[in-house]
Every structure is written in C-alpha cells, then in structure tokens.
Amino acid sequence: MTLLGAAEIRALAEKLDLKPAKALGQNFVIDANVCRKIVRTAGVTAGDVALEIGPGLGSLTLALMEEATSVIAVEIDSRLANQLPITAALHSDRSEILTVINQDALQVKSLPGEPTVLVANLPYNVSVPVFLHLLEILPTLRSGVVMVQAEVADRLAAKPNTKEYGIPSVKAAWWADVSGAGSVSRSIFWPAPNVDSKLVGFKRRATPGNETLRKEVFTIIDLAFAQRRKMLRAALSSRYGGSAAAEAHLIAAGIDPTLRGESLDIHGFCKIAQQGLES
Structure with a gap:
C-alpha cells in the first residue's frame, strides 16, 4: 500500500480538470502521515467496516484501507467518485474492499455493510x-x-456552562460521548483553508429514550438556544402557552425555570420533554 502525496494529489486534480470547489468544502489532505494518524486516533482495526464521507481524491481512504476489513466512501462529486476506485487499484492490492457511493451524505438513508467506525474530513x-x-x-x-x-x-x-455549548453539543450527546481529539495544521491541506481544523472523537452510548422523545427533545433544544440569553421559562413560552405555563411545566419536570439552556445537559432536556409527553 502506498499513500498519496502532495504532488500526486495535484496531478490527479489536473487529470480530472478539478478546481477544488469552496461550495463543496473541497480541501484535500496531502500529508500521508496525518492520514495514518487520524486512522490510529479513530482506533480502526481489522474487523471494522469504515465509513468515510467526502473522500475526495483518496488520501484518507487509502489509509483506512490499510487497517479496516472494508471501506465505504460516500462522495457527492461524480468525477471524484468515479476516480476513487481507479486510484485505490493503483495503490493497493486490496481494492476490492472499497465501495464508493456517489451520493449526498445528507440524502443517505442506509448503507451496505453495517459501518462500525466513521473517519472523515467533513x-x-x-x-x-x-x-x-x-x-x-x-x-x-x-x-x-x-x-x-x-x-x-x-x-x-x-x-454545559461554556460559551461554546449549544445546539450541536446537546444534540450530538443524544447518541454519543463527544470529545476533542487534537488539532491539525492548515498546511496539510490543498488548497489551504482560511480556517483552522480540529479532530473530534466520539463513542456511541445508549440513547436516553425512543424516537418520539428525541424529536420532542430536539424541538426544545432549538427553542432553548434560539435566544440563548433568555431564561428557560421565556425561551419555552411558545411551546407551553406562555411564560407562566412554561414555568409551571419546568418546575413539574424538576428544572429551575430561571436557568438558561446552556446550563442543561441532555438529561435535563429529556426531563422537560418527558414531562410534556406525560402531561
């Protein structure tokens, strides 16, 4: 297995007449060592079915193919999706383990092979x-x-109780424990983005409830952070028929109505939602 370097990535882009599209977030990783580091950080091992979103020209894909039993790559750009199996065959004697799906990841409803680990430059x-x-x-x-x-x-x-805490933090916590996993330099990308990047790791755990509860919880989360400086009794007033009714609802759920959304973890939001579903 040989991974892609900067010169080869640029040559591939030229071959495909590809000008990286800002609208598609096309910043390709050109450092093979970083690709291997990401795969190690993700803990990919033999037996894993690895899922990659936006594989681009394949630098991270090839690193995944070194470790996983199989790799599923979802790529929205048809030029890149068509090229990726060719690149894999040129660099690996395990190209048969790669499945490429030319689709928008947000439109995917299911995937073959039951992916076990997600590794992606989103x-x-x-x-x-x-x-x-x-x-x-x-x-x-x-x-x-x-x-x-x-x-x-x-x-x-x-x-909770940090300025970064908000809708993405709480919604992700419904499914998984999420944590920072390190920073990466702008220099590992081509073209270099005008923003810094970081790695985020996650480990799935049991969800706090069923799909009905999740939908109600997510509605409440959206309302709680729509104007994050509002107290919950005001932020949720439209959901429960006014501030007084919202306050009574929160008290019944065991939540201080003068708190703000940033004070609650996922379980706090679940209490509020559960109270609504039971009343």
Whole structure:
C-alpha cells in the first residue's frame, strides 16, 4: 500500500480538470502521515467496516484501507467518485474492499455493510448536519473521528456552562460521548483553508429514550438556544402557552425555570420533554 502525496494529489486534480470547489468544502489532505494518524486516533482495526464521507481524491481512504476489513466512501462529486476506485487499484492490492457511493451524505438513508467506525474530513459547510444525520441513521456506528472547522469541533465537544455549548453539543450527546481529539495544521491541506481544523472523537452510548422523545427533545433544544440569553421559562413560552405555563411545566419536570439552556445537559432536556409527553 502506498499513500498519496502532495504532488500526486495535484496531478490527479489536473487529470480530472478539478478546481477544488469552496461550495463543496473541497480541501484535500496531502500529508500521508496525518492520514495514518487520524486512522490510529479513530482506533480502526481489522474487523471494522469504515465509513468515510467526502473522500475526495483518496488520501484518507487509502489509509483506512490499510487497517479496516472494508471501506465505504460516500462522495457527492461524480468525477471524484468515479476516480476513487481507479486510484485505490493503483495503490493497493486490496481494492476490492472499497465501495464508493456517489451520493449526498445528507440524502443517505442506509448503507451496505453495517459501518462500525466513521473517519472523515467533513465538508465545513455541512459538517454538523452530516455528523448528526449519520449518528441518527446508522446505529451500527460505534465510534469514530471527524475533522471539522476548529470552532465547530469546540461546539460539538463542549460541556454545559461554556460559551461554546449549544445546539450541536446537546444534540450530538443524544447518541454519543463527544470529545476533542487534537488539532491539525492548515498546511496539510490543498488548497489551504482560511480556517483552522480540529479532530473530534466520539463513542456511541445508549440513547436516553425512543424516537418520539428525541424529536420532542430536539424541538426544545432549538427553542432553548434560539435566544440563548433568555431564561428557560421565556425561551419555552411558545411551546407551553406562555411564560407562566412554561414555568409551571419546568418546575413539574424538576428544572429551575430561571436557568438558561446552556446550563442543561441532555438529561435535563429529556426531563422537560418527558414531562410534556406525560402531561
């Protein structure tokens, strides 16, 4: 197995007449050592079915193919999706373990092979929706590492009562324990982005409830952070028929109505939602 270097990545892009698209978040990783480090950080081992979103020209894909039993790559750009199996065959004698799906990750409803680990350089403009969507539709995903914009990484891994804590933090916590997993330099990308990037790791755990509860919890989360400086009794007034009714609802759920959304973890939001479903 040989991985891609900067010169080969640029040559591949020229062959495909590919000008990296900002709208698709196309910043390709050109450092093979970083690709292997990401795979190690994700803990990919033999027996894993690895899922990669936005494989691009294949630098991270090849690193995954060194370790996983099989790799599923979802790529929205048809030129890249068509080239990836060719690149894999040129660099690996295990190219048959790669499955490439030419599709928008946000439109994926199911995938073959029951992926067990997610490793991806997520497009910055859709990183949170894609991450949450995959956690929702793929219960077999047990862990993984994603590379995202630094500010997004901080929000995903944030804990209550911090300025970064918000909608992405709480919603991700429905499915998994999320934590920071390190920083990466802008110099490992081509073209170099104008933002910093970080790695975020996750480990799936049991969800706090069923799908009905999740939908109610997510509605409450959205309201609680729509104007994050509002107390919960005001932020949730539209849901429960006014501030007084919202206050009574929160008290019944065992939640201080003068708190703000940033003070609650996922279990606090579940209490509020459960009270509504039971009343």
